[in-house]
Amino acid sequence: MLLHILWVIGITAEGVTGALAAGRMRMDLFGVSTIACMTAIGGGTLRDVILGHYPLVWVASPQYLLVIVGAALITVLLADFLMKHFRVVFLVADAIGLSAFSIIGARVAMEMGHGVIIAIVGAVLTGAFGGVLRDLMCDRVPLVFQKELYASIAVVAATLYYVLDMVGLHENINIICAVLSALFIRLAALWRGWSLPVFDYQGRD
Amino acid sequence: MLLHILWVIGITAEGVTGALAAGRMRMDLFGVSTIACMTAIGGGTLRDVILGHYPLVWVASPQYLLVIVGAALITVLLADFLMKHFRVVFLVADAIGLSAFSIIGARVAMEMGHGVIIAIVGAVLTGAFGGVLRDLMCDRVPLVFQKELYASIAVVAATLYYVLDMVGLHENINIICAVLSALFIRLAALWRGWSLPVFDYQGRD
Amino acid sequence: MLLHILWVIGITAEGVTGALAAGRMRMDLFGVSTIACMTAIGGGTLRDVILGHYPLVWVASPQYLLVIVGAALITVLLADFLMKHFRVVFLVADAIGLSAFSIIGARVAMEMGHGVIIAIVGAVLTGAFGGVLRDLMCDRVPLVFQKELYASIAVVAATLYYVLDMVGLHENINIICAVLSALFIRLAALWRGWSLPVFDYQGRD
Numbered sequence: 001m002l003l004h005i006l007w008v009i010g011i012t013a014e015g016v017t018g019a020l021a022a023g024r025m026r027m028d029l030f031g032v033s034t035i036a037c038m039t040a041i042g043g044g045t046l047r048d049v050i051l052g053h054y055p056l057v058w059v060a061s062p063q064y065l066l067v068i069v070g071a072a073l074i075t076v077l078l079a080d081f082l083m084k085h086f087r088v089v090f091l092v093a094d095a096i097g098l099s100a101f102s103i104i105g106a107r108v109a110m111e112m113g114h115g116v117i118i119a120i121v122g123a124v125l126t127g128a129f130g131g132v133l134r135d136l137m138c139d140r141v142p143l144v145f146q147k148e149l150y151a152s153i154a155v156v157a158a159t160l161y162y163v164l165d166m167v168g169l170h171e172n173i174n175i176i177c178a179v180l181s182a183l184f185i186r187l188a189a190l191w192r193g194w195s196l197p198v199f200d201y202q203g204r205d
Numbered sequence: 206m207l208l209h210i211l212w213v214i215g216i217t218a219e220g221v222t223g224a225l226a227a228g229r230m231r232m233d234l235f236g237v238s239t240i241a242c243m244t245a246i247g248g249g250t251l252r253d254v255i256l257g258h259y260p261l262v263w264v265a266s267p268q269y270l271l272v273i274v275g276a277a278l279i280t281v282l283l284a285d286f287l288m289k290h291f292r293v294v295f296l297v298a299d300a301i302g303l304s305a306f307s308i309i310g311a312r313v314a315m316e317m318g319h320g321v322i323i324a325i326v327g328a329v330l331t332g333a334f335g336g337v338l339r340d341l342m343c344d345r346v347p348l349v350f351q352k353e354l355y356a357s358i359a360v361v362a363a364t365l366y367y368v369l370d371m372v373g374l375h376e377n378i379n380i381i382c383a384v385l386s387a388l389f390i391r392l393a394a395l396w397r398g399w400s401l402p403v404f405d406y407q408g409r410d
Numbered sequence: 411m412l413l414h415i416l417w418v419i420g421i422t423a424e425g426v427t428g429a430l431a432a433g434r435m436r437m438d439l440f441g442v443s444t445i446a447c448m449t450a451i452g453g454g455t456l457r458d459v460i461l462g463h464y465p466l467v468w469v470a471s472p473q474y475l476l477v478i479v480g481a482a483l484i485t486v487l488l489a490d491f492l493m494k495h496f497r498v499v500f501l502v503a504d505a506i507g508l509s510a511f512s513i514i515g516a517r518v519a520m521e522m523g524h525g526v527i528i529a530i531v532g533a534v535l536t537g538a539f540g541g542v543l544r545d546l547m548c549d550r551v552p553l554v555f556q557k558e559l560y561a562s563i564a565v566v567a568a569t570l571y572y573v574l575d576m577v578g579l580h581e582n583i584n585i586i587c588a589v590l591s592a593l594f595i596r597l598a599a600l601w602r603g604w605s606l607p608v609f610d611y612q613g614r615d
Binding site: 049050051052114115117118121124132136139140141142144145146147151152155195196197198199200201202203204 | 438
Binding site: 224225227228229230231232233234235236237239240250254259260261264267268270271281284285288292341342343344 | 459460461462524525527528531534542546549550551552554555556557561562565605606607608609610611612613614
């Protein structure tokens with residue numbers, strides 16, 4: 001239930017970042033709505049297709065598409081205002097989304113009987129690959145592969161959730177611990193500019 | 206049956222546009238054939254994978270791949286001649302394809318028990334995402350997100366088909382009405398240069 | 411068993427080419443690991459999702475992801491050294507991978523009851539589409555559509571394997587013949603610079 005509320009915050013925030021990215025490429029309203037949906041639910045879609053986990057959440061409950069398209073259209077109308085006054089709110093909402101998406105992705109994999117590696121893959125796909133699809137559609141190298149601590153947080157969140165689940169505390173305690181840890185690390189990473197080492201290879205191949 | 210004939214016209218026309226796009230990027234014959242197939246059947250493939258609708262049409266009936274590759278190779282041989290003398294034919298065939306693909310996509314979703322939103326998603330995936338894959342492979346922002354009234358026509362066609370289906374007329378009448386309406390709007394949009402409003406955002410995010 | 415060993419050589423070599431491509435785009439360690447995995451197992455993933463062949467190999471046996479990530483991280487540490495002294499080894503290992511992936515892809519399709527066309531599609535997806543995903547993520551037109559004889563070798567290998575299988579020799583003989591033929595053609599193509607005809611179209615569309 002808690003995770004579901006965080007998930008709705010997450011898809012809304014991801015829809016906004018998708019709409020802004022579409023606006024940078026001067027897309028029309030169809031493009032804006034589509035990129036918003038792909039950013040918000042594309043990662044979970046990839047996860048479910050790869051794991052064979054049917055039906056997909058948004059196919060079974062398509063009303064969430066309307067939430068995302070609504071967020072995208074409000075972004076079109078109010079982008080400058082929102083980004084001027086509520087920028088920090090969106091950064092926090094996006095971090096909440098990343099944390100919730102990661103735990104949800106790990107849970108789906110674990111409920112299907114998979115171990116820690118596929119739980120991490122589920123978390124990374126759900127948390128980070130919506131943004132990868134968004135960047136592909138906008139013809140740029142996915143940000144998540146180059147900058148900031150973002151997908152790594154999905155790895156940490158999934159590992160922590162997996163360990164807590166093995167320890168056997170109450171489900172809600174596990175979720176709260178894992179989400180808060182992921183949220184804290186993400187916000188600290190944003191604030192301090194943490195990032196992973198970069199591999200720069202310009203030789204022959 | 207009617208829809209099947211329109212579908213074959215559609216995959217042939219889409220195969221030609223895929224081959225031309227590949228030719229612009231100076232691809233080899235393998236690239237041309239592959240882009241042609243992805244343009245023609247990539248949208249339906251995405252729809253079936255997302256909805257869990259197996260087996261895919263072209264996997265069950267692979268002879269259609271030969272039709273598409275044949276259209277692509279003829280395009281390689283005769284591109285200048287065809288585009289000089291038959292350009293309008295291809296625009297109409299492409300519009301027929303868009304209309305037929307959209308109704309087919311909506312039907313597949315409805316036959317699986319989904320409502321109007323997923324019927325629209327099925328139509329948009331089938332009608333427009335072959336072109337999205339083509340443009341991704343050619344390293345450009347998908348045209349369908351930026352210009353012309355194209356994917357929107359899939360939305361209109363699916364909605365109309367869904368409403369007609371609820372009204373309960375004969376299936377063939379529904380198909381003919383929805384296909385003709387979509388075809389008419391598409392050709393009018395091409396002729397009059399209709400397009401959706403564009404979202405142009407260059408602020409910070 | 412033989413095919414499995416060749417497959418492991420293949421995913422290792424593909425992981426290295428993925429890591430090098432990521433290094434050219436100055437990706438971080440997460441990006442390098444992800445591109446390496448997508449290059450090594452992305453083609454087989456596409457094949458299994460399109461054919462509905464669940465569970466995916468690497469989902470059932472996730473330890474192979476560790477092999478690929480290990481190969482990627484060693485590449486990060488030793489790229490210049492490896493490419494200076496072992497470049498030919500990697501070209502051969504990549505050719506082994508292409509050959510083994512192609513036969514495996516054809517076999518999966520044939521075991522599911524498909525004919526020669528889908529066997530060829532399975533071979534091309536498995537052999538060449540890991541590299542397509544790698545190039546998409548690095549924001550460039552996939553090399554396999556433009557240069558060298560690469561995917562065509564998957565077509566030849568799958569056709570040969572299909573014919574040998576119909577003739578009814580021992581399975582291992584079929585595999586060895588098809589893999590060696592594919593390997594020989596690939597290395598000859600590299601050595602002699604063979605390529606397919608290119609379609610160059612710059613007219614209107």
